Amino acid sequence: MAEVVKADVLGFCGGVRRAVRLIETELEQRGSLCTLGAIVHNSHVVDALARKGAKVVESLDEIPPGGTVAITAHGAGEGVVDEIARRGLHLVDTTCPIVRRAQTAAARLAGQGFAVVVYGEAAHPEVRGILSWTRGQGIATLSPDADVPPGTRAVAVISQTTKSPEAFAQFARTLGARLAERALKVCTLDTTCPETERRYQAATALAREVDVLFVVGSRESANTRRLAEVCQATGVPTYAIQVAGEIEDASLQDRQRVGVTAGASTPDDVICDVVRRLERQATAREAGRST
Numbered sequence: 001m002a003e004v005v006k007a008d009v010l011g012f013c014g015g016v017r018r019a020v021r022l023i024e025t026e027l028e029q030r031g032s033l034c035t036l037g038a039i040v041h042n043s044h045v046v047d048a049l050a051r052k053g054a055k056v057v058e059s060l061d062e063i064p065p066g067g068t069v070a071i072t073a074h075g076a077g078e079g080v081v082d083e084i085a086r087r088g089l090h091l092v093d094t095t096c097p098i099v100r101r102a103q104t105a106a107a108r109l110a111g112q113g114f115a116v117v118v119y120g121e122a123a124h125p126e127v128r129g130i131l132s133w134t135r136g137q138g139i140a141t142l143s144p145d146a147d148v149p150p151g152t153r154a155v156a157v158i159s160q161t162t163k164s165p166e167a168f169a170q171f172a173r174t175l176g177a178r179l180a181e182r183a184l185k186v187c188t189l190d191t192t193c194p195e196t197e198r199r200y201q202a203a204t205a206l207a208r209e210v211d212v213l214f215v216v217g218s219r220e221s222a223n224t225r226r227l228a229e230v231c232q233a234t235g236v237p238t239y240a241i242q243v244a245g246e247i248e249d250a251s252l253q254d255r256q257r258v259g260v261t262a263g264a265s266t267p268d269d270v271i272c273d274v275v276r277r278l279e280r281q282a283t284a285r286e287a288g289r290s291t
């Protein structure tokens with residue numbers, strides 16, 4: 001009998017759950033608000049909030065005077081927060097506390113005279129936000145060969161929250177060794193998110209028990225993409241899907257134990273749909289074999 005097994009830790013992280021709850025509470029009171037960018041990288045969540053009155057905007061110019069704006073769990077730059085106050089908009093700040101910790105560290109270290117190197121994707125909203133808190137004293141890069149601005153004497157290395165602690169440590173070691181050769185002072189602060197890491201570890205443990213893995217989540221989510229990479233690296237056949245409808249029967253051929261995990265922005269109902277569909281397909285195959 002085929003079996004569907006879920007990872008011990010999967011789906012919404014504390015930061016995303018908190019952000020969605022804050023928005024829903026505000027919508028109950030106000031009826032409508034604007035979110036500055038998608039509240040999480042998952043269209044299912046965004047569409048569900050839109051039905052309750054949350055409109056995604058890309059610029060503060062799209063928000064009417066006196067309106068309400070929500071900053072996403074990824075956080076925002078210092079200039080954006082100041083501009084919201086200047087325009088007199090009502091702010092709902094859903095910045096995840098773990099992202100906030102990285103922003104605060106970036107601001108403090110830059111204030112102490114460090115050039116701040118953020119290990120992360122420069123175009124990602126969270127990284128752009130963190131960099132902004134360095135007030136021009138930071139760069140974002142994935143390459144330990146990246147250079148720091150001329151005249152730099154001290155460098156602080158921090159991370160995008162969704163990076164793995166091992167990858168960050170390796171990056172910081174390589175960069176630090178190179179900068180130390182130039183007699184620069186280097187300080188490293190691990191700002192990776194333990195919630196993300198727990199999902200990676202649970203998925204790796206699950207991979208040891210199953211014949212095939214399904215990773216559920218949006219293709220726009222850096223977190224879900226990285227989770228799929230971690231699963232693929234285990235050698236177990238891995239399928240990244242957004243919704244239950246993407247499951248192909250061929251992917252379950254001759255599989256007895258089917259594993260399911262999901263990124264930190266994937267809501268519970270989407271995961272439940274996938275599990276139910278897999279269980280139905282497993283039962284149908286069993287029935288087909290026994291007839």
Ligand code: SF4
Nearest residue numbers: 013015096098161193
């Ligand atoms: S993955 Fe971590 S840092 Fe990102 S929102 Fe969730 S708890 Fe916060």
